[in-house]
Amino acid sequence: MNRKRKNHLNFFLTTKEMLKKNKYIVTYIEELKDEVICFLDSNKKIKVFSSFCPHFGGEIYYDKKNDQLSCKWHGWKFCKNTGKCLSYPLKSGLSSYDFEVRPDYLKKYDFKSEDNSIFLVYEPE
Numbered sequence: 001m002n003r004k005r006k007n008h009l010n011f012f013l014t015t016k017e018m019l020k021k022n023k024y025i026v027t028y029i030e031e032l033k034d035e036v037i038c039f040l041d042s043n044k045k046i047k048v049f050s051s052f053c054p055h056f057g058g059e060i061y062y063d064k065k066n067d068q069l070s071c072k073w074h075g076w077k078f079c080k081n082t083g084k085c086l087s088y089p090l091k092s093g094l095s096s097y098d099f100e101v102r103p104d105y106l107k108k109y110d111f112k113s114e115d116n117s118i119f120l121v122y123e124p125e
C-alpha cells in the first residue's frame with residue numbers, strides 16, 4: 001500500500017463502523033463493471049475482492065468457518081490474502097481437447113482507509 005500511485009481512482013466502499021457492524025459489504029461499482037466484496041477476515045484484517053469467480057462468473061463469498069473465499073456455483077476455493085485458486089493449484093489443463101481448467105486468481109483490489117472511510121483504490125492501465 002506504500003507504492004506511489006499516479007492515476008489511481010478511489011471508490012468509497014463503506015465506513016469502518018459499518019464494516020465492524022456488518023462484517024461484510026457487497027457493492028457494485030459501475031465504473032469497474034464489477035461487484036466487490038469487502039470484509040473482515042478472522043484476523044480482523046480488511047480484504048477487498050471481486051465477487052465474480054474467474055471460473056465461470058459465479059458468486060464469491062467469504063467462508064468464515066474455513067477462513068477462505070469460496071464460489072457458490074461449483075465450490076472453488078480461493079486464498080483470502082492473494083486470491084490464488086486453492087482448488088486447482090496446477091496451471092496445466094486437464095485435457096486441451098475436452099476442456100481445460102484455468103485456475104485464475106480472484107481479482108483482488110487495493111484499498112485505503114482514511115478517517116473513518118474505506119476506499120477501493122483502482123489504477124487504470
Ligand code: FES
Nearest residue numbers: 053056058071074
Ligand atoms: S463459477 Fe465459480 S467455481 Fe465455477
